[in-house]
Amino acid sequence: MHKNIWQPFTILKGTPDPLKVKSGKGAYLTLADDRKVLDCISSWWVNLHGHAHPDIAKAVYEQAQKLEHVIFAGFTHDPAEQLAERITSKLPKSLNRVFYSDNGSTAVEVALKVSYQYWQNVGENRTTFICFDGAYHGDTLGAMSVGERGNFFADTFNDLLFDVEVIPFPETWIGDPDRAKKEDAVIEQLENLLDENPEKYAGIVMEPLIQGAGGMRMCSEEFMQKLHWVNRQFDVLLILDEVMTGFGRTGDYFACLKSQVEPDIICLSKGVTGGFTPLAATVCSDHIYETFNTDDPIKTFWHAHSYTGNPIGCAAGIASWDLLLEAEQRFKGMEQIHFKNVERIKDHPKLKNARVKGTIAAVDIINDEADGYYNSIANKIKKECIDLGYLFRPLGNAFYLMPPYCVTESEIDGMYDALLELVDN
Numbered sequence: 413m414h415k416n417i418w419q420p421f422t423i424l425k426g427t428p429d430p431l432k433v434k435s436g437k438g439a440y441l442t443l444a445d446d447r448k449v450l451d452c453i454s455s456w457w458v459n460l461h462g463h464a465h466p467d468i469a470k471a472v473y474e475q476a477q478k479l480e481h482v483i484f485a486g487f488t489h490d491p492a493e494q495l496a497e498r499i500t501s502k503l504p505k506s507l508n509r510v511f512y513s514d515n516g517s518t519a520v521e522v523a524l525k526v527s528y529q530y531w532q533n534v535g536e537n538r539t540t541f542i543c544f545d546g547a548y549h550g551d552t553l554g555a556m557s558v559g560e561r562g563n564f565f566a567d568t569f570n571d572l573l574f575d576v577e578v579i580p581f582p583e584t585w586i587g588d589p590d591r592a593k594k595e596d597a598v599i600e601q602l603e604n605l606l607d608e609n610p611e612k613y614a615g616i617v618m619e620p621l622i623q624g625a626g627g628m629r630m631c632s633e634e635f636m637q638k639l640h641w642v643n644r645q646f647d648v649l650l651i652l653d654e655v656m657t658g659f660g661r662t663g664d665y666f667a668c669l670k671s672q673v674e675p676d677i678i679c680l681s682k683g684v685t686g687g688f689t690p691l692a693a694t695v696c697s698d699h700i701y702e703t704f705n706t707d708d709p710i711k712t713f714w715h716a717h718s719y720t721g722n723p724i725g726c727a728a729g730i731a732s733w734d735l736l737l738e739a740e741q742r743f744k745g746m747e748q749i750h751f752k753n754v755e756r757i758k759d760h761p762k763l764k765n766a767r768v769k770g771t772i773a774a775v776d777i778i779n780d781e782a783d784g785y786y787n788s789i790a791n792k793i794k795k796e797c798i799d800l801g802y803l804f805r806p807l808g809n810a811f812y813l814m815p816p817y818c819v820t821e822s823e824i825d826g827m828y829d830a831l832l833e834l835v836d837n
């Protein structure tokens with residue numbers, strides 16, 4: 413470890429030193445010792461178009477020479493406006509108001525605060541959020557409150573987190589015979605909660621279709637539609653955290669489109685700039701925005717970050733968005749390539765619960781340890797994959813692929829070959 417750096421998400425003693433990366437080009441990273449690795453996880457799920465894409469680099473360079481930053485209260489600029497127009501052009505019609513912030517956690521914090529205040533603005537006292545077991549929404553305290561508890565990430569801070577209602581996430585996989593039964597049970601539980609206490613709940617917070625950090629757990633589009641129906645029936649806000657699923661990841665521009673649901677709020681970050689700069693957006697429906705659209709300071713949303721709407725970030729976002737439009741066939745077609753490969757691994761005796769959604773595929777590795785984040789297979793794979801020329805980062809025994817959209821079919825085939833080699837040895 414470098415003497416001046418505190419690495420994030422890292423047990424400081426006993427963990428191998430981080431690998432130094434010299435450069436990146438397309439889907440490949442070059443390490444300090446000149447080894448090349450194929451980035452199969454888009455570097456913490458942000459890199460949509462490959463590393464150092466020249467179009468985004470150019471947009472960043474040109475914007476930096478024009479206007480690097482300006483206070484975003486009382487001032488605005490073209491990149492912020494143009495990026496908001498682009499993003500909302502593909503979202504469901506009612507989602508029109510973009511509130512910028514810096515990262516996935518702040519996108520969620522903003523969504524929670526907006527929802528909470530929304531109910532006050534309309535004269536109701538709804539204060540409790542409903543969320544899903546296994547969820548991950550970020551590492552700030554509000555985002556942690558609506559995320560999974562009972563693990564050593566959250567336990568330390570338990571007293572600082574606010575109370576929520578947790579319902580099960582109906583995770584499913586290819587060939588799961590119990591999908592509909594699990595979904596119906598969750599919907600029934602949710603309906604009962606809302607029925608018993610309709611004035612209590614401010615919103616349902618969810619990672620649509622795929623819980624990322626929780627182990628790439630997937631649910632069905634049908635479940636999303638049932639959830640949407642309940643949310644409309646009981647007039648509770650639906651907040652979709654698309655920090656990971658946004659920008660093509662599920663095989664459509666956004667998971668809400670793939671699932672054909674219209675949330676009240678959607679949280680975006682990660683892929684928004686294609687991995688060039690931190691940026692986030694919380695997009696709210698007109699209906700929510702209008703309750704804040706008054707001259708009453710009490711009904712105003714008093715929230716901002718210094719880098720809110722940063723022009724360089726927005727310029728990167730515009731360039732990345734334009735590349736996303738060009739990549740539509742690739743991100744829509746990746747699902748079939750995953751399915752083709754999953755066919756050859758799904759019955760492997762050391763693999764189970766294969767699942768695919770758009771550009772993301774996952775499978776659980778079987779060993780003699782319990783499933784979950786603490787399974788030590790992750791450390792073995794993280795170490796050995798580099799020698800094979802791949803960057804994998806399993807979540808415990810949940811092995812997943814989430815490559816940038818520039819990878820070729822044969823590169824994806826190679827990722828599955830590498831997985832087989834790793835589990836067989």
Ligand SMILES: Cc1ncc(COP(=O)(O)O)c(C=O)c1O
Pocket residue numbers: 515516517518520548549550551619624625653654655656657681682
């Ligand atoms: C669904 C989801 N929400 C929120 C976050 C938090 O984002 P950030 O790490 O940018 O704060 C993540 C990060 O992995 C995520 O996957």
